[in-house]
Amino acid sequence: MSSLRERLVERIRAHGPLTFAQYMEAALFDPESGFYTRGPGIGQGGHFATAAMAHPAFAAAIIAEAAATWEALGRPKQFRLTEAGPGTGGLARRVSEGLTSQGVPHELVLIELSTGLQARQRETLAGIEARWVEHPAELKPASGFLYANEVLDALPVRLLQWPDEVLVDADASGRLVETLQQAEPAIARLLSAQVEPRVGARYAVRPSMLPLVASLVGSVRRGRVALIDYGGVGTEVHDGRRPPVRTYIGGQQGGDPLQAPGTQDLTADVDFGALTDAAKAVGVEVEQLLTQPAWLRSHGWETPPADVRTEEDWALAGLLDERLPFMVWLARR
Template identity: 30%
Template structure:
């Protein structure tokens, strides 16, 4: 994979590409994880930092399909609150909250349908991008005024009791990439050759890469490429340390290690998204395209344990939503006084969330707990 330098002025990727090229010329090649961090989170030119970050233009998430996703999540969060003894206050910390759309769905529904839970709720939307945080104020004004909503750039350092959850956060964290060459672990760096950004193999930039695979008992074959998202390990460890009692719930696409590091994924899973076109041109448009990789749920489990998080369950999004929705036959899909044709449309949108061909089987929900005996939670009960 290569990308032309220098860049034409009209190219939205030009400013970041020029910065990266200058930096690599001065200091040498950078690990791919470093490149990905700049592409997504450079304060000015990163994909998620720009005002125009192409929501809907490049990709959509479950949140965008229908508010039922947030409503059923609210039901799961309310049940977690009850299982923990209905504490007051109860922190719900949404990590990677984006523009606050999911927060609005959860809070609007809780205020209307789950008043006791809403009364206990302290919702914190954690979002690294200032441009995205700025969009929370209007959407969540009612809940902020009621003292139920606030936002932050990072997870609070101490959460006495609550649930930290995320939807499509972990897949958006910068990841290292490795290749096995003659039986040895090598890392993919981004360098420059003949005026182009190119991938270069070097010695691993950190001993943590070797530890990552060893700790999970993963053996990669010669020639295989793979990701090792050390930032996800760090993130779950930090989340576990911040939480004294409660749950961490991670919703994302991905697999357990055994299903991720195999022949099927032997080129890795990193992809670029731009205008709903998926490609492997990872170096093509720094800062102007989304980059994302499949989550390794085994690593999230293993590194979570270091901070006292125990696995409660890993189920598909389909199992999770159906288990939560079936109790009232998905009545939460509808608005009061809705016409039959609108109800039908809502049912079709629900299908997209739970159907194997849609998001239902691609996405998984991992629930971890801390400071509480194995509970029975509807969402992770299977059906």
């Protein structure tokens, strides 16, 4: 069977260059060989680890937000707990068990695009009643709490080299190479609405964020939505200096994004300014935008004193480190 790179080269030869977003979509979610489709190693020794598994503080804060939402809705009998992009399923298990132990009745729903990861989540969640969908549009709106950690950063980005767009082409020897064409006004506007771009600098923008966010918040009839990811607002993300797309393999920074599609993770920081604009466009009120450490502190977590830290305390100190660019975005319906 031909490799994903070979299939992409054939596709380019037949239909012309791909946008970087089309390339990223294939590299992460190609039905046979996508990095996420194949169910990447997540956690220690895997391709990446996230805050969700670093320390129980993270799950505890999600449980507290979900329980507060249930209280604010008047303790309904029907309450939907939804996690988008649940990775291993470990966080969903902790949150669902935490809510049950606090007497919060709930239906657990997981939104997961990767078939490989769905299988892993089913194993992790064995014994807990849950259902899976691939896309939030499959859900009938219901009251509840929806959360997602490190999902938006995996949404495909279009790549700009201002004022041009970087496309993915194939050379005569079958290598994937970059080519430039003038950026379409609608794509250029996604950036220029947030920052003043510098000629020749590189930026990543996410046209798919608005429809996904609309669909995620649209699945919550009344309740709250928490989206957590790395990034910042406007120029904090689009500084035009760092490579806007990063690759990871085995927990380390990977290689050229066009090399070996399907074998390395591709990710780009989330512009929470653009996220707020996307939410406003669908009439959603943003309640809070704060750093992950500030959010965890608001739930009572403090950095343990350095001289008496256990291994778990060090993990907590890591989550509470303000230098890490993680943000928590909360919206109400």
